[in-house]
Amino acid sequence: MHALVYTDTQTLIYREEKKPKLINGESIIRVSASGICGSDMHAYHGKDNRRIPPLILGHEISGTIDEGKSTGKEVVLNPLITCGKCDYCKNEKEHLCKERVILGMNKPIERQGGFAEYVSIPDKNIHELPEALSMKEAPIAEPAAVALHAVELGEKELSKPIKSKKALVIGGGAIGLLSGLILSKVKNCKDIVITDLNKKRLSECAKYLEAETANPDSKIITDNNFDIIFDTVGLEITRQQAIKCIKPGGVIIHIGLTQPSGSFDFRKATLQEITFVGTYCYTNNDFKRTLNILSKKQIGSLNWIDYRKLKDGPSAFKEIHDGLCTAPKIVLLT
Secondary structure (H helix, E strand, O other): OEEEEEEEOOEEEEEEOOOOOOOOOEEEEEEEEEEOOHHHHHHHOOOOOOOOOOEEOOOEEEEEEEEOOOOOOEEEEOOEEOOOOOHHHHOOOHHHOOOOEEOOEOOOOOEOOOOEOEEEEEHHHEEEOOOOOOOOOHHHHHHHHHHHHHHHHHHHHOOOOHHHOEEEEEOOOHHHHHHHHHHHHHOOOOEEEEEOOOHHHHHHHHOOOOOEEEOOOOOOOOOOOEEEEEEOOOOHHHHHHHHHHEEEEEEEEEOOOOOOOOOOOHHHHHHOOOEEEEOOOOOHHHHHHHHHHHHOOOOOOOOOEEEEEHHHHHHHHHHHHOOOOOOOEEEEEO
16 A cells, blocks of 8 residues: 655655554554644654654544445544543543554554555444545544534633633644634634734634634733633743733643643742643544534534645645645645
8 A cells, every 4th residue: 555654854755555454343444534633743843752753644534444344434533542441431531541542653552544545443433424524524523523622621611601701722723723613613602812823824714713813922912811722832932822811710721732841830820720721632422522513514614624645745744844834734635
């Protein structure tokens, strides 16, 4: 099979690889589409110790069952593989399972990803493609589930319904835009600001999201002004901005992990009772509910997705790296 292989820092090669073999309890999926995630970019930059080259990246995947149960069925994959036996898994918090692993990762164990013609995955992680969702759009289910989980974690921490709150979304990538769309179209939040350094990408977000758009240095991004903030970037500077801009008693939801360490104003967090919540992936139920949201077109058009051929993956990664990509999401088609 052909695959896009991460071979070294900022190096991807489209080459022939062995097709995965069918094993008990799993199916082989003929991949149709796979989205480029921020975590794939972290690996590309050599900053993810869970993804060591050589490796086939990619975990936002749709396709058709090629071997295994229900051959020929069109499906979308939940790439988060868990043990199913621990207390977390038994209590619908599978994303916290100590044995969790995601497709496109080789630490602690190897699971080759979806930037290939075929991928193997446990049957329990396979979901039927909703009729209203096209195969090429379907990879957006994974980041949308991340966004839904993050928004609802934040909603639980607020004293009043989120629709009555002022929200700031830091970052106009897929997670940022999807967080904004869920806030606006699913949770009915009307007071949203989204920021990004990439003006063209911010303009693209504005076409689909009812929110005020701004550069991070804009005068509207003022101190102590937001009830809830979603940091989808995860840099030291974005965390610092979040703690400055959050109101006393406010909630910061930390999604991005671009820079996992750095200084933080713990004095303000303590004296003003700021709630800081880390969020990772989603539960199985989150993923199912996300598919339902997408099937009902609740977040509107997905025309903001850009599509490229898998063989053109190296140039797509470089375009994102160089800051030239205006689309919040690029999906690679096999």
